Amino acid sequence: MVTVEYDAVAYHALPKGLINSRHRFKYVLVFLFLAVSVFFFLLRDIVTLEGLSCHTAWLFFPPRNSSCAAYTRKTPQPSQHPVPTFCSHRGPGPTPDEALEDRRLLDAIAWPQPPAGPVPAPLNQTSDPAHSLFAILPSRGRRAWRVGDQLEALVQMKDFQGRSKRHGGDFLVARLHSPALGAGVAGRVVDHLDGSYSALFPLPWAGPATATVTMVHSSEAVAVLRRLRERWPNRIFFHSLYRAGNLSETTACLPCLPPDYPQRPLCNHTDPHTGEPWYCYKPERLGCDARVNHAMGGYQKPLYSKQEALLFRSGVNLKVVLHASGPDSIDVLPQKIDGQKLENSSTGAELVQYTPAGYYYQSYWKPVGGTAARRFDTSTSITQCLTGKVINMYGDSTMRQWFEYLSAFIPEFNLHRSKMVGPLMAVDSKHNILLKYRCHGPPIRIQPVVVSELRYVANELDGLAGGPDTVVLFSVWAHFTSFPVEVYIRRMRHIRRATVRLLARGPGTLVVIRSANFVAMDQTTSTHSSDWFSLQMDGVLRAMFQGLAVVLVDAWEMTLAHHSAHNIHPPPPLIKNMVDLVLAHVCPDETDKKS
Ligand SMILES: *[C@@H]1O[C@H](CO)[C@@H](O)[C@H](O)[C@H]1NC(C)=O
Numbered sequence: 001m002v003t004v005e006y007d008a009v010a011y012h013a014l015p016k017g018l019i020n021s022r023h024r025f026k027y028v029l030v031f032l033f034l035a036v037s038v039f040f041f042l043l044r045d046i047v048t049l050e051g052l053s054c055h056t057a058w059l060f061f062p063p064r065n066s067s068c069a070a071y072t073r074k075t076p077q078p079s080q081h082p083v084p085t086f087c088s089h090r091g092p093g094p095t096p097d098e099a100l101e102d103r104r105l106l107d108a109i110a111w112p113q114p115p116a117g118p119v120p121a122p123l124n125q126t127s128d129p130a131h132s133l134f135a136i137l138p139s140r141g142r143r144a145w146r147v148g149d150q151l152e153a154l155v156q157m158k159d160f161q162g163r164s165k166r167h168g169g170d171f172l173v174a175r176l177h178s179p180a181l182g183a184g185v186a187g188r189v190v191d192h193l194d195g196s197y198s199a200l201f202p203l204p205w206a207g208p209a210t211a212t213v214t215m216v217h218s219s220e221a222v223a224v225l226r227r228l229r230e231r232w233p234n235r236i237f238f239h240s241l242y243r244a245g246n247l248s249e250t251t252a253c254l255p256c257l258p259p260d261y262p263q264r265p266l267c268n269h270t271d272p273h274t275g276e277p278w279y280c281y282k283p284e285r286l287g288c289d290a291r292v293n294h295a296m297g298g299y300q301k302p303l304y305s306k307q308e309a310l311l312f313r314s315g316v317n318l319k320v321v322l323h324a325s326g327p328d329s330i331d332v333l334p335q336k337i338d339g340q341k342l343e344n345s346s347t348g349a350e351l352v353q354y355t356p357a358g359y360y361y362q363s364y365w366k367p368v369g370g371t372a373a374r375r376f377d378t379s380t381s382i383t384q385c386l387t388g389k390v391i392n393m394y395g396d397s398t399m400r401q402w403f404e405y406l407s408a409f410i411p412e413f414n415l416h417r418s419k420m421v422g423p424l425m426a427v428d429s430k431h432n433i434l435l436k437y438r439c440h441g442p443p444i445r446i447q448p449v450v451v452s453e454l455r456y457v458a459n460e461l462d463g464l465a466g467g468p469d470t471v472v473l474f475s476v477w478a479h480f481t482s483f484p485v486e487v488y489i490r491r492m493r494h495i496r497r498a499t500v501r502l503l504a505r506g507p508g509t510l511v512v513i514r515s516a517n518f519v520a521m522d523q524t525t526s527t528h529s530s531d532w533f534s535l536q537m538d539g540v541l542r543a544m545f546q547g548l549a550v551v552l553v554d555a556w557e558m559t560l561a562h563h564s565a566h567n568i569h570p571p572p573p574l575i576k577n578m579v580d581l582v583l584a585h586v587c588p589d590e591t592d593k594k595s
């Protein structure tokens with residue numbers, strides 16, 4: 001069992017004194033005006049949800065009958081129905097302890113607010129990656145870079161008119177990589193709140209290394225996302241089918257009381273065990289007990305103005321790499337064997353030393369600290385590792401990817417359920433291996449899932465005995481991005497409590513949490529599935545499980561460090577690296593598993 005050290009997500013400001021001391025380095029940056037060289041992030045839509053046809057439907061006008069076509073006729077302007085505070089009357093509020101934790105978590109993920117001024121800011125005053133620059137700072141004493149040092153780059157953001165930005169809040173990510181070595185590692189970006197940022201890169205390998213800084217969203221775009229998240233939580237919505245005899249009706253569902261409550265009758269499908277709220281409009285002619293399934297309803301049309309839409313242009317200001325004002329590559333020498341003290345970047349001593357979760361080398365992920373990397377390249381090695389284990393997998397389709405990977409080695413047992421929805425099962429009775437996957441509960445965006453299979457992860461964990469033969473893997477994030485963070489905090493709190501109970505009941509249970517990952521985004525998908533939403537939830541997840549005897553698979557860093565295009569469903573090489581990491585925790589010592 002390994003207790004993982006989580007790095008707090010530190011995209012925040014440094015103390016003022018540190019900021020000033022770094023201004024002297026700004027001369028290093030020669031702000032060249034370069035021709036546009038942009039990366040188009042081509043990958044299309046995210047979601048998991050094939051074949052949904054009611055995209056223009058509107059939550060507060062649920063269909064009167066089950067025909068989706070009838071649903072498109074009313075599409076009122078969103079401004080008619082703002083949601084002032086989400087779930088403001090959802091019954092008993094959080095307990096004082098919960099409220100305190102909520103506060104602490106929200107503080108931990110606080111993001112710089114935009115300065116006062118017109119909203120949205122004029123486009124030509126918003127951050128423009130094509131004008132912005134970064135520069136690698138020289139090492140202290142200009143000596144050679146060595147493995148274990150920390151490289152620092154200074155970033156200066158500019159607007160479309162080439163003027164330096166004077167406030168922070170841009171969502172930048174950094175990566176160091178070497179295609180020749182199959183190497184890559186996530187950097188960390190520190191916001192100095194004055195338009196400049198530092199990107200910190202660990203140097204885990206010897207050889208060439210190229211730094212990349214990408215603007216995911218401008219601070220102005222983040223402000224739009226924040227507003228959408230707080231005020232339009234129902235921009236993704238859900239349906240349930242109710243059926244009895246020859247009558248059937250479909251109504252809209254949501255995770256808390258709608259603004260027009262109590263004018264319209266509701267069915268209260270709040271989970272009795274966890275208290276997770278869930279409501280659907282009551283069918284006109286059927287009772288609430290007649291609920292048959294749960295499904296994704298659709299997406300609301302983008303809820304931003306034309307001017308705001310310009311803040312989300314692929315290749316312009318959405319996931320665009322910045323130019324370097326000088327060389328963007330360095331050569332890293334091996335670590336000195338005489339144990340000479342490692343050095344930070346010239347200014348690095350002022351910044352926190354940043355330890356990544358791991359890095360790629362020759363295309364294999366090597367975790368830093370904790371468990372040693374191991375490769376499970378053969379069917380035998382995987383089977384041997386899993387012998388005698390019951391592996392319980394819960395969550396969204398990013399967890400289902402792990403099931404699919406492993407079920408290539410463990411024969412799948414046909415439960416006659418949809419591949420997309422599950423539950424799924426794989427059994428190797430010779431080696432006594434049982435592998436199970438189940439999707440998490442609402443608000444899962446999914447093809448219709450029958451209500452008897454719609455379970456909350458916390459309740460599933462409460463149904464396990466646990467013990468050294470039990471492995472629990474879960475991934476709960478992708479379907480929460482469109483909601484206020486409080487919804488995610490509440491869900492994670494229930495799962496954490498159930499995890500604590502499970503670990504107490506069944507000592508030796510291995511619990512592995514898969515974090516969020518970067519996704520492909522365009523103008524539309526940004527509004528409900530932006531990486532910025534995921535980043536915020538990821539900060540919550542790490543803080544909430546810190547100190548528990550659980551393992552984190554840092555899919556966030558693993559997708560940032562990798563060269564493949566971002567995709568909500570990371571490609572096979574990433575899945576293999578993630579599952580290998582899980583297996584290394586399942587059977588840390590090869591000699592244990594001689595059968
Ligand atoms: C149900 O849908 C059909 C066709 O879309 C329509 O003709 C009918 O009037 C609808 N019924 C109700 C009760 O709205």
Ligand SMILES: *[C@@H]1O[C@H](CO)[C@@H](O)[C@H](O)[C@H]1NC(C)=O
Binds near residue numbers: 122123124125161
């Ligand atoms: C910047 O945009 C504003 C509003 O669209 C416009 O009035 C102004 O002329 C623009 N300034 C420049 C220098 O383009």
Ligand SMILES: *[C@@H]1O[C@H](CO)[C@@H](O)[C@H](O)[C@H]1NC(C)=O
Binds near residue numbers: 245246247
């Ligand atoms: C529905 O069922 C009821 C009672 O079973 C029957 O009277 C009615 O004719 C049925 N309606 C249709 C449209 O089949």
Ligand SMILES: *[C@@H]1O[C@H](CO)[C@@H](O)[C@H](O)[C@H]1NC(C)=O
Binds near residue numbers: 091257269270272
């Ligand atoms: C829904 O049910 C839950 C649990 O039974 C209850 O706490 C909550 O108050 C109910 N909501 C409404 C609006 O009645």
Ligand SMILES: *[C@@H]1O[C@H](CO)[C@@H](O)[C@H](O)[C@H]1NC(C)=O
Binds near residue numbers: 341344351352353
């Ligand atoms: C780099 O700077 C940090 C922060 O001051 C310090 O803790 C660390 O020891 C330094 N590392 C080296 C190798 O000097």
